[in-house]
Amino acid sequence: MTPVIEIDGLVKRFGAFTAVDGLDLRVEPGSVHGFLGPNGAGKSTTIRVLLGLYRPTAGQVTVLGLDPARHAAEVTRQISYVPGDVALWPNLTGQEVLDALGGLRGRRDEEAERRLATDFALDTRRRVRTYSKGNRQKVVLVAAFAAPTDLLILDEPTSGLDPLMEQLFQRCVREASAAGRTVLLSSHLLAEVEDVCDTVTIIKDGRLVESGHLTDMRHLAASTVTARVSGVVVDRLPVPAVVEAGLLRMSVPRDLVPTVLGILAEADAQDITCMPARLEDLFLRHYAVAAR
């Protein structure tokens, strides 16, 4: 199957500053793809290239089979976009914003808009000026999920939502995916994408760090084992360990876990715990960045 989004060696420079430096990204049809990275990693810049708002300095970009730099209107007509920082016309009501966005696109599903507005507890009769950040975000989320589009590009879309609405948001993402739509979900929080994404791409400083299926990535991460031991076992362990107040703590690669647990059992260790691989650890490892 042809990928919905295909980026090869994307470079985007603003003067001397390189925001994206040789990025590759593939998003398969119908998948929910997490696009992760710390603040300022180049996620939004990449997304703006995908939407045809920025022209790439170098590299190949294809979205829905077209080059967004040359066919921005054709591409974006098939895309629902939710920016992280939502700006709307302050004098219009929520309903009028939905009308305007739907009218410009030329295609809309008013029934779905009404249903989603009710689900998100959004009063669309109020003017945007009176909305909180979260409510402004809801207007755009309603427009995005309700629009009859093939691809959703969501750039940190839940930054203003409360936990309940975040759950609803995740349900909407799953429903969109079940309906065959493709979702690119950008975030700097792993927990946000962990529950809904099949595949993730992690970038840092405009460069690719990791990319692949979440299940594969979990395998790469190490488990954390702790135990209370009386005898001296540290020397016999295949991995380095630290002892704090009689508590032994170590990070164990997945294939060595049985060996380590065997050694601990032999040494009559108490209170043995083994925490499964946490993606968070893998993620945080990549997050130490210099200010850019």
Place this chain on the structure above:
Amino acid sequence: MTRLLLRRYRVMLGSWVLLMIALCRATFPAYENTYATEEQRREAVKLAQHNPATTLMYGLLPDPGTAEQMYHWEIGAFATILAAVMGVLVAVSLTRATEDDGALELLRGSGLAPKQPLRSAFAVLTGCAVLLAAGCSPDRFGAVIGLTFLVTAALTTLLAQIAPTAGQARLFGFTVVGVSFAMRAYADTQDAAWLNWCSPLGLRAVASGWPELLPLSVATVLAAAAAIRLSERREFGAGLIRRHDTHHSRVRARTTVALSFRLARTSLLTWTVAVAAIGTMFAAMGSGTIELQRNGEVGGFLGSQTGGADPAAGYLSFCGTIVAIIVCAFAILSASESRRAERRGLTDMVLTAGVRRWSPLAAQAAVTVAGSALILTATGALSAVIAPAVLNGDDIATRAFVYMIGQWPATAALTGCTVLLAGALPRLTALAWLPLLTGAVLTLLGDILKIPQGVQDLSPFQHVPDIAAATTPATALLVMTALGVALSLTGLLGLQRRDLQPG
């Protein structure tokens, strides 16, 4: 808090005060030497005293009509209206606007006493009034301007406690100014002089001595005290009137032009009404000038503007120029709206709904030129109805209409400049004001500054031919229209080739 307000609004306060002082100081010498002989001045005074239009606009000109009296009568009218408008805008900015934009919330959350914001605002307003009074003219005339400002500001602040939003508070404030003007106009034209005592804008007419300033000073203090009392009875961020936040209106726009028009609707209507009213009033006020011009007595600034074959045509052409300068300001503001939308990220929302890159800017340009045409047509039509009743001359109605509508190509050319900058050089969009400024200086001050005619002709505002004389062809108008189209297209092309620049 007082210092914070001063710091935050220093540009706004400073510009208003300087504008007012400049208006009063710069125009005074002109009145000293407008009329060469005493004879001529008495003639002009007699005309002015019996002209209903000027009485409506400026009030009654007292005898014997010395240069100083004429200055107080004419410039005083402008200065007090401007002071009142300044009072409304400044008062709302210092009080309700800081509340609505969230700045005050932060301060109140940091331990600021609830009464402090209003007290500080009144301290700043009083300071402004003193500066105005001393700066404009350190005598009773200055005091009248300062007090007019302060009483309007205090009344507006009082109404701002009742109004549901800052915008509504401004509207209430402007209503006060409008009612004050109507009361003053009624008082002066209908022999009801007592009414001037009740109007902030009538203060100028009644203030024949210092004690006459007392009633409005007391009113100011009472309004301020009432505002502070009322502020304790309302919720933070809300007025005593509940605001209606729910609306059932819908938007039927399916194109960017329709959407731009829908977004510009209210402001376009306001501009149309305001410019038509001001333009028509201006045109109707010209009878005195035209008569003087017939006798060859108008010199100086006005003479340079209205000189020419036919005095009526000259004056109406001058009115057209003034209106054109105002409409060009509208056009520049309107066309650069697309740059503001781009900065705020609104253009992103429109473009990602599947709209072509050039479309939002082109739509804004279309709405701007159509809006300019609407304003000019409305102003021209209203002038054509009103002017013949007050002005003597041939073809007044036709000339009034054509001199207004004929300025449309100038607005199109300046719209083109703005679109070019907003499209191709977005960070320099503010430079779009430069051609307007240059054009206005060349046209209004060209003769006085002895700028060669060839250079003066570069201004976009002096190319409307006299329709009744039908001598000069309208080539310049065609050139300006073509220029507007070409610049706009270049701007759209530039936009196609660049990144969007938010923030």
